[in-house]
Amino acid sequence: MKKSWIAVVVVCSCFLVNLGGWGAQAAAYTGDGQKALVLKSGSEDPDNAAMGMAGVRFAERIKKATNGKIQITHYGGSQLGSARQMIESVKGGALAFMISGMGGWNPILDTAVLPYLFRDLDHADKVINGPLWEEQNKRLVEKSGIRTAGWVFRGLRNCTFSKVAVHKPADMVGLKLRVPESAVNMDTWRAVGAKPTPMAIAEVYTSLQQGAIDGQENPTDFIIKSSFFEVQKYLVLTGHVNPPGWVQISDKVWQDLTPETKKVWMEVWNGVSMELRKEMIAKETENHEIWKAKGGQVIVPDVPAFREAMKDVWKKFAPKAWGEGFYERIQAVR
Numbered sequence: 637m638k639k640s641w642i643a644v645v646v647v648c649s650c651f652l653v654n655l656g657g658w659g660a661q662a663a664a665y666t667g668d669g670q671k672a673l674v675l676k677s678g679s680e681d682p683d684n685a686a687m688g689m690a691g692v693r694f695a696e697r698i699k700k701a702t703n704g705k706i707q708i709t710h711y712g713g714s715q716l717g718s719a720r721q722m723i724e725s726v727k728g729g730a731l732a733f734m735i736s737g738m739g740g741w742n743p744i745l746d747t748a749v750l751p752y753l754f755r756d757l758d759h760a761d762k763v764i765n766g767p768l769w770e771e772q773n774k775r776l777v778e779k780s781g782i783r784t785a786g787w788v789f790r791g792l793r794n795c796t797f798s799k800v801a802v803h804k805p806a807d808m809v810g811l812k813l814r815v816p817e818s819a820v821n822m823d824t825w826r827a828v829g830a831k832p833t834p835m836a837i838a839e840v841y842t843s844l845q846q847g848a849i850d851g852q853e854n855p856t857d858f859i860i861k862s863s864f865f866e867v868q869k870y871l872v873l874t875g876h877v878n879p880p881g882w883v884q885i886s887d888k889v890w891q892d893l894t895p896e897t898k899k900v901w902m903e904v905w906n907g908v909s910m911e912l913r914k915e916m917i918a919k920e921t922e923n924h925e926i927w928k929a930k931g932g933q934v935i936v937p938d939v940p941a942f943r944e945a946m947k948d949v950w951k952k953f954a955p956k957a958w959g960e961g962f963y964e965r966i967q968a969v970r
Contacts, residue, residue, distance in 0.1 A: 665701060665702055665703060665896065665897075665900055666896065667702060667703055667705050667896075667897075668894070668896065669894050669896075670702070670705045670706075670893070670894045670896070670897045671705075671892070672704070672705050672706075672707075673705070673706050673707070673732075673889075673892060673893075674707045675706070675707065675708045675709075675732035675733075675889065676708070676709050676710075676711065676716070676730075676731050676732055677691050677694075677695065677708055677709070677710045677711070677731065677732055677733050677734065677735065678691075678710070678711045678712070678714075678715065678716035678717075678722045678725075678731055678734045678735075679691050679710070679711075679712050679713075679722075679734060679735040679736060680712075680713070680714045680718065680719050680722075680736060681712055681713070681735070681881075682712050682713040683712045683713065685712075685857070685858070685861070686788055686789070686790045686791070686855075686857070686881060686912055686916060687712075687735040687736065687737070687788055687790065687881040688710075688712035688713065688735075689912060690735055690788040690881065690908055690909065690912055691710035691712060691735050692710050692712065693908045693911070693912075694708070694710070694904060694905055694908050695707075695708040695709065695710045697904050697907070697908065698900070698901065698904050701900050701903075701904050702897060702900060705897070706893075706897065706901075708732070716731060719734065719736045720741070722734040722736070723736075723741050723782070723884065726782055726884060726885070726886050727780065727781060727782065727886070729886060729888065731886075732885060732886060732889045733785070733883055733884060733885035733886065733889065734883075734884050735788065735881055735882070735883055735884075736881065736882060736884060737749075737790060737879045737880060737881050737882065741780075742776065742779065742780060742782075743953070743956070743957040744772050744775060744776055744957055744958065745776075745784075745882060745884075746818055746819075746820060746953075746957065747820060747953050747954055747957040747958060748879075748880055749818070749820055749821065749877050749879050750820060750824075750877075750949060750950045750953065750954065750963075751824045751827075751876045751877060751942075751943075751946040751949055752876060752877075752942075752943050752946060752947075753877075753878070753950070753966065754878050754966075757789060757878070757913065759969060760787075760789075760878055760880070762969050762970075763966050763969050764784075764787050764880060765786075765787075765902075765906070766969070768965060768966065768969065769784070771962075772958060772962075777887045781886060781887050781888065782884050782885065782886060782887060783884075783885060783887050783890060784882045784883060784884060784885070785883045785885045785890060785901065785902070785905070786882075786883040786901075786902060786905035786906065786909060787880040787881060787882055787883065787909065788880070788881040788883075788908075788909045788912055788913075789878070789880075789881070789909065789912065789913040789916055790855050790857075790858075790879055790880075790881045790916070791855030791856055791857050791858070791916050791919075791920065792855065792856075792873075792875040792876075792877065792878055792920075793853050793854060793855055793874070793875070793876055793877040793878075793879060794853065794854070794855070794856050794859070794871060794872060794873050794874055794875060794876075795813070795851055795852070795853045795871075795872040795874050795876075796851050796852055796853075796859060796864050796868040796870060796871050796872065797811065797850055797851035797868060797869070797870045797872065798844065798847070798850055798851065798867065798868050798869055798870075799850065799869070800850065800851075800870070801870050801933065801935060802851075802870065802872045802935065802937060803872075803935060803937045803938060804937060804938045804941050804942075805828035805829070805938075805941055805942055805945040806828075806829070808825070808828045808829060808830040809828070809829035809830070810829065810830070810831060811830050811831065811850040811851060812830075812831045812833050812848075812849040812850045812851075813825050813830045813831065813832055813833060813849065813850065813851050813852065813853065814833050814834075814835045814840050814843065814844075814849045814851070814852040814853070815832045815833065815834055815835075815852075815853065816834065816837075817834035817835075818834075819952075819953070820949070820953055821834075822834070823949050823952060823953075824876070824877075824946055824949050827945050827946045827948070827949055828942070828945045828946070833849050835849070840852050840862070840864075841862060841863070841864065841867065844864065844867040844868060845866075845867045851868065852864065852868075853874070853876070855879070856871070856920055856923045856924070856927075857916065857919055857920070857923055859871070859923070859927075860923045860926055860927065865926070865927055865930040865931070865932050866930075868932065869931075869932050869933060870932065870933050870935055871924070871927045871932055871933070871934045871935065872935045872937050873934065873935065873936050873937065873939075874937060874939065874942055875939065876942060876946070883905065950963050
């Protein structure tokens with residue numbers, strides 16, 4: 637199994653090299669018909685985490701790429717409020733866009749955290765950046781006036797545990813696992829017999845320390861930055877979710893962009909996203925070593941067994957959120 641994980645990293649790295657040209661403009665930007673826009677963006681992530689870094693880099697580069705026509709100030713670290721507060725600001729027009737993995741306001745985005753929805757990062761790109769996802773964007777705009785305009789890889793979500801070395805789904809039976817509060821997350825872990833426990837992220841460290849919960853799941857970079865190695869022993873590389881960090885933008889702002897500017901927007905965003913992805917993949921291996929250096933163990937579990945145990949979770953959520961047959965169409969993308 638360890639060889640298969642290494643193979644995944646190698647494949648992802650090769651994919652990054654092949655698409656490293658994203659963000660390079662095919663022709664000089666003219667700006668014809670584009671009015672000057674001064675915008676604000678926000679994220680809960682600080683400027684040293686994936687979504688925060690994406691916001692800062694994008695703001696710098698879109699200004700340059702549009703010859704100053706589009707100027708954005710990014711406010712990271714929840715300076716503009718919580719994710720829920722920011723999404724309301726986007727709806728109200730005070731904020732142009734937010735970068736967040738937060739669902740909770742629309743099932744279309746909530747459902748994108750289904751277990752093993754994407755085979756790999758290539759698959760995720762082809763779905764989210766392709767014509768298929770534009771169908772969901774149209775529905776988002778109709779329902780809320782908000783669309784997605786790019787995404788950022790935040791790292792695969794993995795699990796940590798204090799006492800049980802989890803290698804297969806059966807090892808999780810009865811374990812209390814902290815999860816973000818959503819029906820998808822709850823059903824994902826019920827499928828393996830665990831006891832999913834919704835909890836605010838600010839409460840997790842203390843709850844792990846006190847033994848109120850047995851484990852939690854998050855991207856590995858977040859796990860390390862949260863010092864969970866102080867209260868957990870086992871890092872289990874389930875890789876059960878690739879949680880998109882969505883650019884959630886007001887459609888009114890999007891329509892204020894000319895076709896030329898929209899094209900440049902996506903080129904610049906995808907360039908930033910790919911750059912960060914490469915950094916995140918490199919950081920993943922480094923974080924495994926940090927975990928081990930702190931006295932913990934890194935476990936490569938039976939991922940096919942987890943996939944099998946969770947294979948039917950989508951049936952309760954995807955048809956209602958996306959429409960009949962959409963999940964199957966995602967899986968058919970090659």
